[in-house]
Amino acid sequence: MVEPSNQQLSISRQCQILDLNRSTYYYRPKPIKPEDLELMRTIDELYLQNPSSGSRSIRRQLRRQGQKVNRKRVQRLMRLMGIEAVYPKPRTSRPHPQHRVYPYLLRDRTIDQPNQVWAADITYIPMARGFMYLVAIMDWHSRKILSWRISNTMEPAFCIDALEEALSHYGAPDTFNTDQGAQFTSNAFTQVLKDNQVSISMDGRGRCQDNIFIERLWWTLKHQYIYLHSFDTGKALRRGLAGWIKYYNQERGHSSLDDRTPDEVYYDFPHPFSEAA
Numbered sequence: 001m002v003e004p005s006n007q008q009l010s011i012s013r014q015c016q017i018l019d020l021n022r023s024t025y026y027y028r029p030k031p032i033k034p035e036d037l038e039l040m041r042t043i044d045e046l047y048l049q050n051p052s053s054g055s056r057s058i059r060r061q062l063r064r065q066g067q068k069v070n071r072k073r074v075q076r077l078m079r080l081m082g083i084e085a086v087y088p089k090p091r092t093s094r095p096h097p098q099h100r101v102y103p104y105l106l107r108d109r110t111i112d113q114p115n116q117v118w119a120a121d122i123t124y125i126p127m128a129r130g131f132m133y134l135v136a137i138m139d140w141h142s143r144k145i146l147s148w149r150i151s152n153t154m155e156p157a158f159c160i161d162a163l164e165e166a167l168s169h170y171g172a173p174d175t176f177n178t179d180q181g182a183q184f185t186s187n188a189f190t191q192v193l194k195d196n197q198v199s200i201s202m203d204g205r206g207r208c209q210d211n212i213f214i215e216r217l218w219w220t221l222k223h224q225y226i227y228l229h230s231f232d233t234g235k236a237l238r239r240g241l242a243g244w245i246k247y248y249n250q251e252r253g254h255s256s257l258d259d260r261t262p263d264e265v266y267y268d269f270p271h272p273f274s275e276a277a
Helices: 011-017 022-026 034-049 055-064 071-081 157-170 187-195 208-224 234-250 262-266
Strands: 117-127 130-139 145-151 175-178 199-202
Touching: 034 055, 034 071, 034 117, 034 130, 034 208, 055 071, 117 157, 117 208, 117 234, 130 157, 130 208, 130 234, 145 157, 145 234, 157 187, 187 199, 208 234, 234 262
Parallel strands: 117 175, 175 199
Antiparallel strands: 117 130, 130 145
């Protein structure tokens, strides 16, 4: 999103507008050892099975698998992946100390129409020689993935891109729910919601159940696709995700949706096997 050739706005000013640290713009990630990448993939699988696992628990599980690894290494890799112990929210759930945190607005609320509530979350995606972060925006009623982006940093810009794409394609929801991560509490992100008259809702600290549908999406995506493939480049990952998300929206029925797909529910198409179809 930063345009070095822009003659009217300096790189510093562009970074300020995007809530992007200037050091992040110039940062070039160091290569990660193949053995660390393999271990990170295993940690991700263990964490997804039991998100309340901390570094001690994961180290014990790794040792039961025959991998002798010390806790400090597990902690370091978990920090790099953006996940933390005890409560099943990624490190992105830690708000920036200068950002406002909004109350949770969805308790006991009936959600029975598209665009009543959207939700967003970020997850770690392992690759053959590295990793990326994926943000997705979902309609709660239909489970439809409205937009998504991948990034090699945790800065807010890729989340804002996904939000603006969803708004441009589907209009604005009544309420937008996220965790308390710095990307979602950033002034740049919340201002887009305010400009579109969207109510802002944020999960309680450590309450993954507040955003349960998108947490289930991560489990499905990783177990049914990501862990079964190897991606060498960001381009290959982006292409693969595009195909899987199209399948998820258009072809994969959900038992909780009476076996309809997210698109069928979002656009109010009849069940393909009903008499009205």
